[in-house]
Amino acid sequence: MVLSVEASIAAMAQEIERKFLVTGDGWRSQGQRVLYRQGYIPTTDARTVRIRVVGQQGYLTLKGPTAGVTRSEFEYPIPHDEAMAILDILCDPPLIEKWRTRIELEDLIWQIDEFLGANQGLILAEVELTQENQTLQYPSWLGPEVSHDPRYFNVNLARHPYTAWSDAAT
Numbered sequence: 138m139v140l141s142v143e144a145s146i147a148a149m150a151q152e153i154e155r156k157f158l159v160t161g162d163g164w165r166s167q168g169q170r171v172l173y174r175q176g177y178i179p180t181t182d183a184r185t186v187r188i189r190v191v192g193q194q195g196y197l198t199l200k201g202p203t204a205g206v207t208r209s210e211f212e213y214p215i216p217h218d219e220a221m222a223i224l225d226i227l228c229d230p231p232l233i234e235k236w237r238t239r240i241e242l243e244d245l246i247w248q249i250d251e252f253l254g255a256n257q258g259l260i261l262a263e264v265e266l267t268q269e270n271q272t273l274q275y276p277s278w279l280g281p282e283v284s285h286d287p288r289y290f291n292v293n294l295a296r297h298p299y300t301a302w303s304d305a306a307t
Contacts, residue, residue, distance in 0.1 A: 152200070152210040153269055156289055159260040161278030164249050168240040173250075176228025177292050185292050188215075188223045191237075195220020205269055206284050231255045233295050243274045255298030261289060 175189040183202035188195065195217050201209035224232060234253040239246060245264050252259040262279055283289040288297065 150209050150211050151207055153207045153266040153271075155206055155264055155266065155273070155282060155284045157262045157282050157284075158280035159249060159262050159278055160280035163278040164238065164240060164247075164262075164276065168238040168249075170236045170238050170251075173235050173237050174224065174232055175234075175291065176224045176230075176232045177295050178223075178227050179229055187292070188220055188228060190217065190220050190224065193217050195223075197223075203290075206266075207269060229295070231295060231298060233291050242276060245273070247276065252294070252299065255300055256294050257300060259294070259299040 171191060173189060173191055175187055178186040178188070180186060185198075185200040187198040187200070189198065190196075195215040196212055197215050197220075198210065198212040200211075231254060233256065235256070236251045236253070238249040238251070240249065241247075245266075248263045250259075250261045250263065252261075261283070262276075264273065266273075287293055288302070
Protein backbone atom coordinates (compact mmCIF):
# COMPACT_ATOMS: atom_id res chain seq x y z
CA MET A 138 0.00 0.00 0.00
CA VAL A 139 1.34 3.42 -0.97
CA LEU A 140 0.55 6.30 1.39
CA SER A 141 0.00 9.83 0.18
CA VAL A 142 2.64 12.41 1.12
CA GLU A 143 0.20 13.92 3.64
CA ALA A 144 -0.53 10.53 5.25
CA SER A 145 3.18 9.65 5.39
CA ILE A 146 4.05 12.95 7.06
CA ALA A 147 1.11 12.75 9.47
CA ALA A 148 2.09 9.24 10.53
CA MET A 149 5.69 10.30 11.03
CA ALA A 150 5.21 13.44 13.18
CA GLN A 151 1.97 13.65 15.12
CA GLU A 152 1.30 15.34 18.41
CA ILE A 153 -1.75 14.12 20.33
CA GLU A 154 -2.08 16.39 23.33
CA ARG A 155 -4.73 17.13 25.94
CA LYS A 156 -4.69 20.23 28.15
CA PHE A 157 -6.24 20.86 31.55
CA LEU A 158 -6.40 23.69 34.01
CA VAL A 159 -4.54 22.94 37.24
CA THR A 160 -6.58 23.53 40.40
CA GLY A 161 -4.47 22.03 43.18
CA ASP A 162 -0.90 22.25 44.46
CA GLY A 163 -0.20 18.50 44.84
CA TRP A 164 2.07 18.57 41.78
CA ARG A 165 4.49 21.16 43.23
CA SER A 166 6.54 18.63 45.21
CA GLN A 167 7.03 16.42 42.13
CA GLY A 168 9.47 16.82 39.25
CA GLN A 169 11.91 19.61 38.50
CA ARG A 170 11.17 23.08 37.14
CA VAL A 171 12.83 24.40 33.99
CA LEU A 172 12.38 27.90 32.58
CA TYR A 173 10.98 28.07 29.04
CA ARG A 174 10.97 31.15 26.82
CA GLN A 175 9.21 30.98 23.48
CA GLY A 176 7.85 33.16 20.71
CA TYR A 177 5.98 32.82 17.47
CA ILE A 178 6.76 33.94 13.96
CA PRO A 179 3.53 35.33 12.48
CA THR A 180 1.63 33.14 10.01
CA THR A 181 -1.63 33.81 8.18
CA ASP A 182 -3.35 30.49 8.80
CA ALA A 183 -3.62 27.65 11.33
CA ARG A 184 0.05 26.70 11.00
CA THR A 185 2.45 27.66 13.78
CA VAL A 186 6.17 28.49 13.72
CA ARG A 187 7.60 28.52 17.24
CA ILE A 188 11.04 29.33 18.58
CA ARG A 189 11.76 28.02 22.07
CA VAL A 190 14.68 28.25 24.48
CA VAL A 191 14.96 25.64 27.24
CA GLY A 192 18.05 26.23 29.36
CA GLN A 193 20.92 26.57 26.89
CA GLN A 194 19.18 24.79 23.99
CA GLY A 195 17.10 26.38 21.23
CA TYR A 196 14.37 24.69 19.19
CA LEU A 197 12.50 25.48 15.99
CA THR A 198 9.06 23.87 15.87
CA LEU A 199 6.61 23.76 12.97
CA LYS A 200 3.02 22.73 13.70
CA GLY A 201 0.08 22.09 11.41
CA PRO A 202 -3.60 22.79 12.02
CA THR A 203 -5.26 20.99 14.94
CA ALA A 204 -7.91 18.35 14.26
CA GLY A 205 -9.48 17.22 17.54
CA VAL A 206 -6.45 17.00 19.82
CA THR A 207 -4.03 15.94 17.05
CA ARG A 208 -1.74 17.90 14.75
CA SER A 209 1.46 17.42 12.82
CA GLU A 210 4.60 18.64 14.58
CA PHE A 211 8.23 18.87 13.51
CA GLU A 212 10.86 20.04 16.02
CA TYR A 213 14.55 20.70 15.42
CA PRO A 214 17.31 21.74 17.82
CA ILE A 215 19.04 25.00 16.88
CA PRO A 216 21.92 26.86 18.54
CA HIS A 217 21.00 28.86 21.66
CA ASP A 218 22.40 32.14 20.27
CA GLU A 219 20.39 31.78 17.06
CA ALA A 220 17.19 30.98 18.98
CA MET A 221 17.68 34.07 21.18
CA ALA A 222 18.27 36.26 18.11
CA ILE A 223 15.12 34.91 16.41
CA LEU A 224 13.08 35.55 19.59
CA ASP A 225 14.36 39.13 19.71
CA ILE A 226 14.16 39.96 15.99
CA LEU A 227 11.43 37.86 14.32
CA CYS A 228 8.89 36.96 17.02
CA ASP A 229 5.99 39.21 17.89
CA PRO A 230 5.82 40.26 21.54
CA PRO A 231 4.85 39.34 24.12
CA LEU A 232 6.90 36.20 24.45
CA ILE A 233 5.62 33.23 26.44
CA GLU A 234 7.65 32.64 29.59
CA LYS A 235 6.82 29.80 31.94
CA TRP A 236 8.18 27.37 34.45
CA ARG A 237 7.62 23.81 33.26
CA THR A 238 7.53 20.88 35.65
CA ARG A 239 7.72 17.38 34.15
CA ILE A 240 5.99 14.63 36.14
CA GLU A 241 5.78 10.91 35.28
CA LEU A 242 2.50 9.25 36.32
CA GLU A 243 1.04 5.93 35.13
CA ASP A 244 3.45 5.64 32.16
CA LEU A 245 2.58 9.15 30.96
CA ILE A 246 4.51 12.40 31.12
CA TRP A 247 2.51 15.35 32.49
CA GLN A 248 3.95 18.80 31.85
CA ILE A 249 2.74 21.52 34.21
CA ASP A 250 3.22 25.05 32.87
CA GLU A 251 3.14 27.91 35.36
CA PHE A 252 3.02 31.03 33.22
CA LEU A 253 4.85 34.29 33.92
CA GLY A 254 4.55 37.84 32.60
CA ALA A 255 1.38 38.66 30.65
CA ASN A 256 0.01 35.16 31.40
CA GLN A 257 0.77 35.23 35.15
CA GLY A 258 -1.79 33.28 37.17
CA LEU A 259 -2.44 30.62 34.54
CA ILE A 260 -1.33 27.05 35.29
CA LEU A 261 -1.94 24.36 32.67
CA ALA A 262 -1.21 20.63 32.55
CA GLU A 263 -0.49 18.95 29.23
CA VAL A 264 -0.17 15.27 28.47
CA GLU A 265 0.90 13.75 25.15
CA LEU A 266 -0.85 10.55 24.15
CA THR A 267 -0.32 7.79 21.62
CA GLN A 268 -3.99 7.82 20.55
CA GLU A 269 -6.84 10.31 20.94
CA ASN A 270 -9.11 7.94 22.88
CA GLN A 271 -6.38 6.79 25.30
CA THR A 272 -7.62 6.25 28.86
CA LEU A 273 -6.18 8.63 31.47
CA GLN A 274 -5.84 8.49 35.23
CA TYR A 275 -6.65 12.02 36.41
CA PRO A 276 -4.31 13.36 39.12
CA SER A 277 -6.06 15.08 42.06
CA TRP A 278 -4.65 18.49 41.07
CA LEU A 279 -6.21 18.38 37.60
CA GLY A 280 -9.07 20.75 36.81
CA PRO A 281 -11.33 21.13 33.77
CA GLU A 282 -10.13 20.07 30.34
CA VAL A 283 -9.42 22.94 27.94
CA SER A 284 -8.03 20.97 24.97
CA HIS A 285 -10.69 22.28 22.62
CA ASP A 286 -10.56 25.91 23.81
CA PRO A 287 -8.17 27.72 21.44
CA ARG A 288 -7.58 30.51 23.99
CA TYR A 289 -5.27 28.09 25.84
CA PHE A 290 -3.03 27.35 22.84
CA ASN A 291 0.35 28.93 23.55
CA VAL A 292 0.31 30.79 20.24
CA ASN A 293 -2.98 32.41 21.26
CA LEU A 294 -1.70 33.18 24.77
CA ALA A 295 1.09 35.13 23.04
CA ARG A 296 -1.46 37.09 20.98
CA HIS A 297 -4.14 37.46 23.68
CA PRO A 298 -2.52 37.08 27.13
CA TYR A 299 -4.44 35.51 29.98
CA THR A 300 -4.25 38.63 32.18
CA ALA A 301 -6.22 40.56 29.52
CA TRP A 302 -9.16 38.14 29.56
CA SER A 303 -12.27 39.43 31.31
CA ASP A 304 -12.76 35.97 32.89
CA ALA A 305 -9.07 35.33 33.75
CA ALA A 306 -9.87 34.52 37.38
CA THR A 307 -12.31 31.72 36.46
